[in-house]
Amino acid sequence: MTTDLAAVRRGIDQSGHDPLLLVDVVSSLGSIDFRMDEWRVDVALTGTQKGLMLPPGGAILCVGPRALEASEKNRTPRYFYDWRPVIRDMQQGFFPHTPATLLLFGLREALRMLFEEGLDDVLARHQRLADGTRAAVRAWGLPMLASDAARASNSLTAVVVDQVDSNKVVKVAAERLNLALGVGLGQLRGRVFRIGHLGSLNELEVLATLAGTELALHYSGQAIELGVGVAAAQRFFAGIAAAGAGRAAPAASVATAERVG
Amino acid sequence: MTTDLAAVRRGIDQSGHDPLLLVDVVSSLGSIDFRMDEWRVDVALTGTQKGLMLPPGGAILCVGPRALEASEKNRTPRYFYDWRPVIRDMQQGFFPHTPATLLLFGLREALRMLFEEGLDDVLARHQRLADGTRAAVRAWGLPMLASDAARASNSLTAVVVDQVDSNKVVKVAAERLNLALGVGLGQLRGRVFRIGHLGSLNELEVLATLAGTELALHYSGQAIELGVGVAAAQRFFAGIAAAGAGRAAPAASVATAERVG
């Protein structure tokens, strides 16, 4: 699901309160529109291994002036989460600890890649790849966890299965096809599996993922017609709108400006 | 096409002549069965960049005793193609020139990978991936250049198009999908394109290639039903035999022992 951060901001503004707004953009930064200034976000947190296309190993915090001020005034003891020595040293080009240098060099290159493609084009690509993925899931006849299409995530699609344990689908995909799907977490364990579609990704990789997912569903015992999801995604990519998808698409586009985060 | 080297050997044996047998196994070594000793091949030539899974840059010659003897007796002047200084120096662990060391280190690792998987399993994998590819082409309704299925190559499938210039398919695949197909060469230029399926390759990569090829055909103007080739390959991989493919498969398997090279 995508949280409509602009709406959250409006809700806060209308509440008469003025709390700090802290958001987790781990699965969205660099893949889905995010406007820290416009939405007056105080702290945004992400990791290196998603839309920033790097190996895992780093957390990245973007901290605005109101959060900094709160941090200065706060009197609770802290050590690891204390931003002050980091900020103080970084202003002179240093770190208070040994930094993960390879991730920093990688981050510089990742940002170059994102800006070379153009951030708008990156976001549009994720929209297109996610729309293709959702077209495939609809063709499979399986529900998506994000039942409201207008709020579906452009970086991840959680698919609900009813005839098999979703963990089995993930296991079979890994063992027989070398395909990494995600398991359902918490109370969704066994009921959904997740298809990731973010970062450095193109149409062929999405089609391969969908084709492999179809095989994994088939091998696991979930009744499915092989190829129908791939074909639906191909038709979407080729601009051959399916009836249902055709009607949904404009609505989804309109919704985009409002909702993402 | 696959040349039936065992049959060539039998033909030579029955001819009453005893020429040297020199074979080009560039597109087959490490992908399709090849038996240098059993078929009494005198020189086999390959490159690093196909079944050996390395970057291009090296040619590899396997030379048997009869070819060495002919080389010694031959009186024509030669320099680059003279094996004698190479063999002399190599026997002492040297090269008469600066060797392409990275390719040698890579070759050692590539051979480890092939033997770790097991050469029989590598060949069976190529058979399976090629059969899946051919099932897709048949589903497209397009002819393969290798009209005799029993002699089709397990490393490459040349597809004949009749409604478009095949160069256009290759160009569109590269530009719109970042997919590398091969052009038709010589008198086949414009009439066929080639799908490579050899080396380090699995089912998902084949399915991505087929899905992308379908899109490229569609974009180029060749009438095709999107997804039917992918579905046919999936059904083959899943062991759901199509009527035609089901009958052909056993015959192809029987033919394997006889034909490849």
Place this chain on the structure above:
Amino acid sequence: MTTDLAAVRRGIDQSGHDPLLLVDVVSSLGSIDFRMDEWRVDVALTGTQKGLMLPPGGAILCVGPRALEASEKNRTPRYFYDWRPVIRDMQQGFFPHTPATLLLFGLREALRMLFEEGLDDVLARHQRLADGTRAAVRAWGLPMLASDAARASNSLTAVVVDQVDSNKVVKVAAERLNLALGVGLGQLRGRVFRIGHLGSLNELEVLATLAGTELALHYSGQAIELGVGVAAAQRFFAGIAAAGAGRAAPAASVATAERVG
């Protein structure tokens, strides 16, 4: 300096108290002898980027049973430093967070390298390279911060300069020679610079470091005879004992069994 952990252990044992023993082995693990079990260390902490020869980015904790028990009984709130979810998940092959996978793969290879060379040989190599470095510093006529030779560190040598700001030596080494020396920290700032000699390191690299340090000292204005340190280290490596070094060496060797950590 090297802390004599065995002596610390003996001191604790004789004190009649039984506190947890937590040690920082960041600069020593894999370079200087460390015996967690024999010295009954409860927690040892290191990083990836020193003796383990990996890029920076990971901290590694080795936790013994008494520390685990104390952690379980402890009632203070904690989150980042809470070991319990990590241990619980790891027992099933998982992590409670996304792990820095590249560092884990690298660690496996680093440990293979250490055990392939043999841990005793790795420690002896660090002893030899450190002895060579100290022979050079003595030849320069500059004091080492570790004035007691028997307690000098085998992974790092801090050199005291009196005619120049040590920060200038470090800066000149970086800018003119592409050589990374370490600055003095805290109250040693400007008075000492540090020569690191740990991890994947051989005699030639030590000699290059010493030769570059001599040039950086000369460029910075510290009077020094170029080459005398390199020559002293070479003579040590070649087994040509200098008078002073010859007498010191056996004493240092005897001390080794007692002191390191």
Place this chain on the structure above:
Amino acid sequence: MTTDLAAVRRGIDQSGHDPLLLVDVVSSLGSIDFRMDEWRVDVALTGTQKGLMLPPGGAILCVGPRALEASEKNRTPRYFYDWRPVIRDMQQGFFPHTPATLLLFGLREALRMLFEEGLDDVLARHQRLADGTRAAVRAWGLPMLASDAARASNSLTAVVVDQVDSNKVVKVAAERLNLALGVGLGQLRGRVFRIGHLGSLNELEVLATLAGTELALHYSGQAIELGVGVAAAQRFFAGIAAAGAGRAAPAASVATAERVG
């Protein structure tokens, strides 16, 4: 040795003949001044693994118009050395064979590095590093094969030993110090060893090489005072002219414009 190509050109011009001028610049291109147009060189041949700083594996030919014309007129049969299909295909962006793509990508980056540093600065760096190396050899009291200092090569220094087999020096350097020196070839076998100093190389690497060579000479039984060569090179790099070197340096500089190739 460096061949004085400008003098060769003048000699040819004065001879009244007008042959093609073909030069081997394997060990010099990118390290020592070379002027193809000014010296009217018809063919220059180099490899990837020297001044171009790439792995070995590629030969690079630079061919001028007169050589091309001769090649067209020549009627002898040739295949591997036939430039015509290469030139024809390259004009359309193709190769008549599978190119060593990694070397081509690497070459683009290597040229960027050379031009980023500036070709004049690259040549001056090689001059400086070679002068430092020669200062070391003079300090060792060992003759250089290039007895005329004005014609010594800036990419390679061949050192003559008289008390030991030079192959032993090379072997000991490799086995005990992981240092790669070159053996003497042909009639120089056993009498000289070679120190390479070209490509991506800085002062510290030269000093490490010299320090290791001193140890290898010592271990092999060639009488040498450890450290004197390193010290001589350091003094040269620091601008502390030794008496002999001081007088030689200006002469060498003057000669540079005349001689190299």
